[in-house]
Amino acid sequence: MILHLHPFSQNSRRVAALLNCAGLDWEPRLVDLTVGAHRTPAFLALNPNGQIPVLEDGELALAESMTILRHICRTHGLESWYPAQPALRAQVDQWLDWTQCRLARPTSLVFFNIVVAGPNAKPELIAEGRALLEGLTPILEAALSGREWLVGDGVTIADLAVATGLQNLEFVDARPRGPAIDAWFARVNALEGMRAALPEPFLARMAAAA
Numbered sequence: 001m002i003l004h005l006h007p008f009s010q011n012s013r014r015v016a017a018l019l020n021c022a023g024l025d026w027e028p029r030l031v032d033l034t035v036g037a038h039r040t041p042a043f044l045a046l047n048p049n050g051q052i053p054v055l056e057d058g059e060l061a062l063a064e065s066m067t068i069l070r071h072i073c074r075t076h077g078l079e080s081w082y083p084a085q086p087a088l089r090a091q092v093d094q095w096l097d098w099t100q101c102r103l104a105r106p107t108s109l110v111f112f113n114i115v116v117a118g119p120n121a122k123p124e125l126i127a128e129g130r131a132l133l134e135g136l137t138p139i140l141e142a143a144l145s146g147r148e149w150l151v152g153d154g155v156t157i158a159d160l161a162v163a164t165g166l167q168n169l170e171f172v173d174a175r176p177r178g179p180a181i182d183a184w185f186a187r188v189n190a191l192e193g194m195r196a197a198l199p200e201p202f203l204a205r206m207a208a209a210a
Helices: 010-021 041-046 063-074 086-115 125-145 157-171 180-188 193-196 200-209
Strands: 002-005 028-031 055-056 059-061
Touching: 002 010, 002 041, 010 028, 010 063, 010 157, 010 193, 055 063, 059 063, 063 086, 063 157, 086 157, 125 180, 157 180, 157 200, 180 193
Parallel strands: 002 028
Antiparallel strands: 002 055, 055 059
16 A cells, blocks of 8 residues: 655544554655645546545555545554444544544644745634634543543554644644643554654754653
C-alpha cells in the first residue's frame, strides 16, 4: 500500500497511525502542499478533489481519511480497531462522523490561521474556532469520563480520528482540556504507531507541554 500524505495533516496522520499500529506493510509518499503538489495532474488523477490523504491499494486509489480507515480495517481483518459487533461499530462510526462534522472545522480554522495563513491570517476565524471548541470540550470530556477509550474496552479508529485532530490543536495551544481528555490524549499518543506518525515539531510541542 502507498499512502500519499503530509505529516502536518491530521487526516493523513490518522491513517498512518493505523497502518503503523497494525504492523501493515506500507510506503509513505510525501505530498508537498507548500509547492502545490496536491494540484498537479498526477495527483489529481488519484483524487480530483486535490486533498490528502490518498491510499493506493493495488489498483484502488481511495480518498477521505475515514473511508480509508474503514477500508484498511475491513480488508485486513482489524476487528479490534473497527469492531464487528453492530452496536460497537455504530459507536465508532458515530465518533468518526463527529470528528468530521463537529471537530474538523474549528480545528482547521484555528490551525490554518495560526500555522499556515501567515500574513493572510484572520483573527476572527481563530476566535470562531476557539468558540466552537469550547462547546465541544464538555461533550468529549463527558464521553471519556470513567473510561480509557472512546468505544468499548480498547483503542479503536475512533480514538485515532479524534486524537489526531487534537494533536493539531495541541500544537497551537488550543486543545480541549479536562482530566479525562488529558489522560486519554496521553494514552493515545503513547501508542508507538501514533508517535511514529507525528512530525518532530509536534513531538517537541507535546514534550514541552507535558
